[in-house]
Every structure is written in structure tokens, then in C-alpha cells.
Amino acid sequence: MSEKLNVITMAEYKAKGESPEILFWVGCAGSFDDRAKKITKAIVKILNHANVKFAVLGTEESCTGDPAKRAGNEFLFQMQAMNNITILNGYEVKKIVTGCPHCLNTLKNEYPSLGGNYEVIHHTELLQGLLNTGRIKIEGGSFKGKKITFHDPCYLGRANDVYEAPRSVMINLEAELMEMKRSRENGLCCGAGGAQMFKEAEKGSKEIYVERSEEALALNPDVIAVGCPFCNTMMTDGVKHFNKEDSVKVLDVAELIAQAKDL
Amino acid sequence: MISSIIFILLLLGGGILFTINARKVRRNILLGKEINRKDNFPQRIKLMTLVSLGQRKMFERPIPAILHLFLYVAFVITQIELIEIICDGSLGSHRMFRPALGGFYTFMVSFIEILSVLAFIGTIAFLSRRNLLKVPRLVKNELNGWPKLDANLILLSEITLICFIFMMNGADEVLYSLHQSHAVDLNEGTLGLAISSHLGPFLFGGMSEHSLHIIERVGWWGHIGMVLWFLNYLPYSKHFHILLAFPNVFYSNLNPKGKFTNMDSVTNEVKAIFDPSFVPPVADPNIPMRFGAKEVTDLTWKQLLDSYTCTECGRCTSSCPANITGKLLSPRKIMMSTRDRLEEVGKNMDANGVFKDDGKSLLGDYITAEELWACTSCNACVQECPVNIDPLSIIIDMRRFIVMEQSAAPTELNGMFTNIENNGAPWQFGQADRLNWKNE
Numbered sequence: 001m002s003e004k005l006n007v008i009t010m011a012e013y014k015a016k017g018e019s020p021e022i023l024f025w026v027g028c029a030g031s032f033d034d035r036a037k038k039i040t041k042a043i044v045k046i047l048n049h050a051n052v053k054f055a056v057l058g059t060e061e062s063c064t065g066d067p068a069k070r071a072g073n074e075f076l077f078q079m080q081a082m083n084n085i086t087i088l089n090g091y092e093v094k095k096i097v098t099g100c101p102h103c104l105n106t107l108k109n110e111y112p113s114l115g116g117n118y119e120v121i122h123h124t125e126l127l128q129g130l131l132n133t134g135r136i137k138i139e140g141g142s143f144k145g146k147k148i149t150f151h152d153p154c155y156l157g158r159a160n161d162v163y164e165a166p167r168s169v170m171i172n173l174e175a176e177l178m179e180m181k182r183s184r185e186n187g188l189c190c191g192a193g194g195a196q197m198f199k200e201a202e203k204g205s206k207e208i209y210v211e212r213s214e215e216a217l218a219l220n221p222d223v224i225a226v227g228c229p230f231c232n233t234m235m236t237d238g239v240k241h242f243n244k245e246d247s248v249k250v251l252d253v254a255e256l257i258a259q260a261k262d263l
Numbered sequence: 264m265i266s267s268i269i270f271i272l273l274l275l276g277g278g279i280l281f282t283i284n285a286r287k288v289r290r291n292i293l294l295g296k297e298i299n300r301k302d303n304f305p306q307r308i309k310l311m312t313l314v315s316l317g318q319r320k321m322f323e324r325p326i327p328a329i330l331h332l333f334l335y336v337a338f339v340i341t342q343i344e345l346i347e348i349i350c351d352g353s354l355g356s357h358r359m360f361r362p363a364l365g366g367f368y369t370f371m372v373s374f375i376e377i378l379s380v381l382a383f384i385g386t387i388a389f390l391s392r393r394n395l396l397k398v399p400r401l402v403k404n405e406l407n408g409w410p411k412l413d414a415n416l417i418l419l420s421e422i423t424l425i426c427f428i429f430m431m432n433g434a435d436e437v438l439y440s441l442h443q444s445h446a447v448d449l450n451e452g453t454l455g456l457a458i459s460s461h462l463g464p465f466l467f468g469g470m471s472e473h474s475l476h477i478i479e480r481v482g483w484w485g486h487i488g489m490v491l492w493f494l495n496y497l498p499y500s501k502h503f504h505i506l507l508a509f510p511n512v513f514y515s516n517l518n519p520k521g522k523f524t525n526m527d528s529v530t531n532e533v534k535a536i537f538d539p540s541f542v543p544p545v546a547d548p549n550i551p552m553r554f555g556a557k558e559v560t561d562l563t564w565k566q567l568l569d570s571y572t573c574t575e576c577g578r579c580t581s582s583c584p585a586n587i588t589g590k591l592l593s594p595r596k597i598m599m600s601t602r603d604r605l606e607e608v609g610k611n612m613d614a615n616g617v618f619k620d621d622g623k624s625l626l627g628d629y630i631t632a633e634e635l636w637a638c639t640s641c642n643a644c645v646q647e648c649p650v651n652i653d654p655l656s657i658i659i660d661m662r663r664f665i666v667m668e669q670s671a672a673p674t675e676l677n678g679m680f681t682n683i684e685n686n687g688a689p690w691q692f693g694q695a696d697r698l699n700w701k702n703e
Contacts, residue, residue, distance in 0.1 A: 007701045026697075028688040037700040058698040062687030070640050071676050072555065072662030074526045076683060078533040086537075109522035114530065154641040159521025185646055186323075189584040194640030198689055199675040202637040205589025212584075 005041060006048050009058040010091045020055040022126075023093050025107065027100040028063050029229035035236065036099075036229035042258035043099055043123050049263055050135040054097070060087050064106040071195035078114065081106075085116035095119045097126045099254075101155035101228045102193075108160070122156055124166040124227050124253050131172055141260030143173040146222040148256070149180055151212065151235060152187035153228035166227050166253045173260055178219045188212050190234035197230050213238020217248065224250045270352035270487070277491035284498035288571060291609040295564030300514040307513050310651075315512040320649040324578070327392075330385040334421065337382035338505065340375050341428075348487050357445035358435075361454075373457035376432065379425045380458055386421045393418075400577030405596040410501065410575055417502045424489040431482030432456050433463030434475045440464070443472050504574035508650045511572040514565055515651040520642045523659060528554065555663025557626045559605045562657060569652040570602035579644035579654060585637040592637035594644035594654035600629035601657060626661055635661050636673060 013020055024043065029036040047054050065080030088096075096118050098104040108120035121129075130136045148170060156162045163184045170177055182188040191201065191208025201207060213235055216224045224239065226232045229252075236250045251259070300307075313319045318335065321328040347360050361368045392398045393414060406414070436459045438444040440452055453460050467475060497503045531543035546552060556562050579594035580586050586593050604625045612618050626632075638658045645653050666672045672680070679689045687694045 005701055031697045031700060032688060032690055032692040037703065040700055059695050061697055062694060063683045063689060067679060067689050068683055069523060071672060072659065072666035073680055074529045074663055075667060076680055078525065078529050080683060082533055082537055105521040109519055110525060113525050155521055158642040158646050160519050189639045189641035189643065191584060191639060194638050195676060196639050198679040199673050202590045202633055208584045208588050211588050
């Protein structure tokens with residue numbers, strides 16, 4: 001780590017009588033999963049580098065309820081939502097950036113009718129904004145000329161129609177961006193959504209993550225780029241399944257930017 | 264005179280029978296729960312124009328889209344000719360629009376003929392795709408039996424209808440050239456129809472006047488007969504999509520696809536926990552309180568309309584990650600099962616006046632938990648559907664019943680629920696450790 005991460009909680013801001021530009025909703029995977037924590041840190045490094053005044057909820061953050069809702073446990077989902085809304089509204093949060101499309105979808109679409117109204121964006125949309133306004137600049141960097149293919153997360157793409165943000169961010173890497181046949185609206189799921197992440201798959205002829213990573217690996221990429229911690233897990237497993245972990249990296253768009261800038 | 268009476272009786276009979284059966288379908292659909300889909304009228308009209316009328320989503324797959332377009336345009340345009348047939352049949356006239364419309368009439372009927380040829384090609388191609396090429400999505404297990412027969416019957420009926428059109432027009436062309444047609448003779452020697460002026464002499468040239476009149480009449484009566492048969496076949500067939508596609512797209516879900524409904528019944532309970540002074544609205548005691556969907560009547564009318572609109576094309580299933588990887592789930596089968604169960608409930612009501620418990624339900628007898636738990640909620644099926652059917656919403660509603668009413672979620676998911684309840688995360692990590700990453 002080149003420098004210490006500067007992470008301030010909402011509670012600390014409030015104690016100082018200040019309020020941040022934006023709340024960074026880290027999410028459960030981003031907080032606890034060893035691989036996803038690296039994505040969280042990459043996002044923080046970029047925010048620090050761009051001098052974005054952001055806060056986290058820290059120990060006041062709790063699961064949005066997404067996996068419970070997708071699994072049919074509406075009761076647990078709404079309990080989580082009400083708790084989170086109480087905290088978010090208590091801090092008068094206006095704008096949120098999430099590190100995970102599942103958190104994004106839930107906060108953005110399913111909290112408003114329960115009393116939680118915020119402007120919610122995905123971290124690739126924030127990165128797009130920072131690049132567009134010149135708050136971060138990238139010229140080539142370590143991914144120049146590398147072959148990168150982006151796997152659309154279902155909850156960013158089809159669920160919320162965000163297809164351009166991650167791509168427009170990656171254009172700055174001066175890499176060779178390649179599209180899988182099933183991409184954007186037609187992107188194939190990694191297999192983790194709808195609470196599948198937390199259970200064994202049903203009986204079938206193949207694992208979904210194998211099907212998807214096979215498609216990505218057919219392009220002979222150097223990097224499979226993702227925008228979701230769960231996709232990251234699944235695609236990493238898929239790359240391992242084909243014994244390609246030495247030649248193909250699975251990286252979040254935020255990690256690509258942080259590494260390109262050597263943050 | 265007698266033929267006019269027979270014609271009018273046939274027309275009335277066909278119309279009344281269709282109305283009776285269509286009303287039954289409507290009644291079945293309205294067994295569903297209320298959901299507001301009447302907002303944003305202009306946006307809905309626009310969507311219907313683009314997606315139903317304009318077939319926009321069909322063109323994601325260009326080859327079937329073009330073939331389908333031939334049939335679709337031919338079907339729509341042929342309705343103009345049908346108006347003339349109805350007038351002629353009722354009044355005993357023959358090609359009554361021709362004298363008044365003149366050249367435009369020739370153009371119109373010629374246009375219909377050219378489209379009919381294209382539709383003929385399309386139909387043959389569709390039959391081949393199903394029965395010879397065996398396109399994977401068109402030969403999956405859920406299509407065995409009636410669905411496969413239904414599909415072939417529709418295509419064969421379309422071919423028959425087209426043949427009748429050319430019998431009618433072809434024989435009339437030959438008769439006209441012999442000055443024996445019942446059409447007003449304008450002394451041009453030909454009716455000038457783009458296809459039949461060539462096809463007619465080729466097929467029927469040299470036949471006796473008597474035979475030609477018989478062929479012409481068989482074609483004419485066959486045409487209207489097929490139309491009435493088709494109309495009355497619709498309520499029993501997946502082909503109902505030709506009518507329901509329009510309202511179904513009009514009443515589409517306009518929200519982002521990722522947005523699932525928040526159940527009001529649950530919100531009332533949760534609010535009561537958070538605020539003891541909260542008084543939930545009084546529930547209608549006539550509606551049984553149930554979380555999620557076990558039966559078709561637990562679904563909304565839109566979900567039931569979806570099931571009748573489905574024409575079993577299988578684009579949803581062919582894009583479903585679970586189905587692609589050999590799991591039991593097929594979004595198309597979810598829609599077919601919903602419709603089949605709803606039909607069964609409807610027949611039960613017809614027989615008994617009101618629904619009499621038959622010991623069956625949508626969940627279990629038609630759709631199994633294994634299918635439901637294979638879904639990744641990726642929305643590929645919803646994205647694919649050319650008429651905006653939403654199989655995912657049914658899957659989620661049924662999961663809700665399994666979890667909240669039966670407490671029968673897969674064991675691992677129960678573990679995940681417990682973790683969220685206790686630690687605020689789906690894994691066994693304490694909430695107090697949530698910011699540890701900062702210093703690691």
C-alpha cells in the first residue's frame with residue numbers, strides 16, 4: 001500500500017458537524033470477503049486520490065436485504081430495509097455509491113417506497129463522473145494494449161440498464177476491449193444472483209460459472225473485468241476451473257483503474 | 264339468397280362462440296389479484312407501438328423475425344379482403360369493392376397476394392424449423408404432446424388458408440378471362456392480380472366453366488371458413504398471442520427490471536414492529552391472507568394475462584442460464600404451467616359454478632420447488648420476451664410462499680437468513696467487524 005487509506009465514518013463526520021459529498025455503501029462482500037475487500041480498497045484509493053469527500057457507515061452498515069428478498073424472505077428484507085433507512089435518514093444521506101450492483105439495485109429501486117429516497121449510483125458510474133470531470137486522469141498505464149473483456153453484472157445491466165459506464169471508464173486504459181457474444185442486454189449471468197451465491201446449484205449438466213467463463217476465456221483475454229463482487233468470485237472460480245489463473249486475471253473495473261494509476 | 268342466410272348464420276355463430284370462449288379467458292385472467300398498470304398512458308401506448316405493432320424485440324433474432332413479419336403483415340393486411348368477403352357473403356355480391364376502387368383494388372388485392380406468397384414461404388420455413396431442423400428451443404421437453412401439435416396445427420391452418428385464397432383468386436382470374444366471372448366485367452380480360460393472373464391459368468387453365476366455379480366457391484367458402492375456425496381455435500391455443508400481445512405489452516411493467524415489488528402486507532407488519540402505535544389498515548376478511556403464491560389465484564391478473572399471451576417461442580428458455588446448464592427450470596414452462604393450471608381452475612368453475620377444491624395447486628402439481636430454486640433472477644427471460652412477459656415475478660412470488668408460508672427454503676438459505684438476522688450479513692461475521700478492512 002502506497003499510502004494509508006483515509007476512511008471516515010458518517011458518525012465521525014457528524015461529530016465534526018460536517019457532511020460528506022457521498023456515502024460509500026461498502027456492502028457485505030466488500031466488508032468481509034477477502035477478495036472483495038481488495039475491490040473496496042481500490043475504490044477508496046481512487047476516492048482518496050480524487051479528493052472525494054466520502055463517508056462509510058462502518059459498523060452501522062448492515063445487509064441491504066437483497067439476498068433475503070431474492071430468496072423470497074420479504075419479511076427479513078423489509079426488516080433490514082427499515083433498519084437501514086432509519087440510519088440513512090438519521091444522517092440525512094442524499095447520495096450513495098455502492099461497490100456492488102445488488103446493493104445498488106436494492107437501495108435505488110426497493111427502498112424508496114419504504115421511505116428511503118436517495119440518489120444511488122454504482123462505483124463505475126462514479127468513476128465515469130470523476131474521469132469526465134477530470135478529477136482523475138489516466139493515460140494508458142499498465143493495461144495499455146492488454147486484452148480485456150467485460151462481464152455485465154445482471155443487476156447493473158439488465159436490472160438497471162447501466163451498460164456504458166464500465167465500458168467508458170475502461171476506454172481510458174487504452175486496452176483492447178473485447179465483447180463476448182452474450183454481452184450487454186444479452187449478457188449471461190455468472191450464476192450467483194437470486195441468492196444462488198449462498199447455496200449449491202440445482203442438479204444440472206454444468207455449472208453456470210463454467211459456462212460463462214468458458215465464453216470469456218474463448219476470447220483469450222488478459223483480464224476478465226467485472227463490476228460485482230459476486231461475479232468476481234464466480235468468474236475467478238471459472239478461470240481456476242480451466243487452470244488459467246496464471247494467465248488470466250479477474251479484476252473489478254475499480255481495480256483496473258487503481259492499478260493503472262499505480263495507486 | 265340461401266347462401267347469404269347460411270353465410271350470415273355462420274358468421275354470427277362463429278362470432279358468438281368466440282365471444283363466449285374469449286369471455287371465459289377474460290374471467291380466468293380476472294381471477295388474479297389487482298395491480299395498477301393503468302398509469303403512464305402515453306408511455307404505454309408508445310411501448311405497445313414499438314414492441315407489439317413494431318415487433319422491435321423480435322429483431323434481436325433477424326431470421327425468425329423476418330419470417331414472422333411476413334406472416335404478421337399478411338395476417339393484418341388480409342383483414343381488408345375479409346371485409347369485402349363479409350360484404351359479398353351477406354349481400355350476395357361478388358368483389359363489390361372493385362368497381363368503386365378500380366386500380367387501387369387491383370393494387371390492394373395484389374399486395375395481399377404477394378404477402379400471402381411470402382407468408383407461405385414463412386410458414387414452410389417455420390414448419391421446417393420445428394420438424395426438420397429441430398431448432399433446440401422449438402423441440403424442448405415441455406413442448407411434447409399438445410404444444411407441439413398446437414404449433415403444427417396453426418402452421419398447417421395458415422397454409423390451408425393461403426391455398427384457399429389462391430383457389431378463389433386463381434379460378435376467378437380464369438373465369439374472368441372467359442367473361443364468366445361474377446365480378447363486374449370491365450372488359451380488361453384480366454382481374455390483374457399480381458400472382459393469380461399467372462398462377463390461375465397455370466393451375467386451372469383449360470378446366471370447364473363448371474369446375475372453375477366450384478373451385479372458386481370452395482376457395483371463397485374455405486377462406487371464410489378457415490378464418491372462423493381460426494378465430495374459435497384461438498382461445499384453446501397458444502396462438503391467442505396474435506390478439507393478447509397488444510394488451511400484454513400495453514400493461515407491461517415500466518419499472519427497472521431489478522425492482523421487485525415490496526409486499527404491502529409485509530410492510531404493515533414490519534411497520535407495526537417498528538412503531539407500536541402504527542395501526543395497519545383493516546384487511547378484507549373475504550380475501551384469504553397468504554404471503555406469496557401457491558395457486559394461480561395468488562398471482563396478479565397481469566401475470567395470468569402473461570400466461571395466456573405466451574406463444575411458447577422459447578426465447579426465454581434459450582437464454583436462461585439455469586436451463587442452458589441443464590437445470591430443470593424453463594421460464595417458458597413456468598408460463599405454460601401457469602396457463603394450464605388456470606385453464607383447469609376455469610373448467611372446474613364452469614362445471615361447479617364456483618371453484619371446488621380439487622386437491623391440487625400450481626405449486627407442487629404444476630411447478631416444483633426444484634425449478635423455482637434454480638433461478639438466478641438474472642432477468643434474461645424478461646429481457647428476451649418479444650411481448651414483455653415476466654416469468655421472474657411468478658418465480659419470486661412462489662419462492663415467497665415456500666419461504667414465508669411453508670418455511671421450506673433450502674437449508675443453506677435458512678443459514679443465510681439467520682446470519683442476516685443476527686449479524687446483518689449473509690455470512691457469519693459480526694457487524695462490529697465491518698470496518699476491519701480499513702486497517703488490514
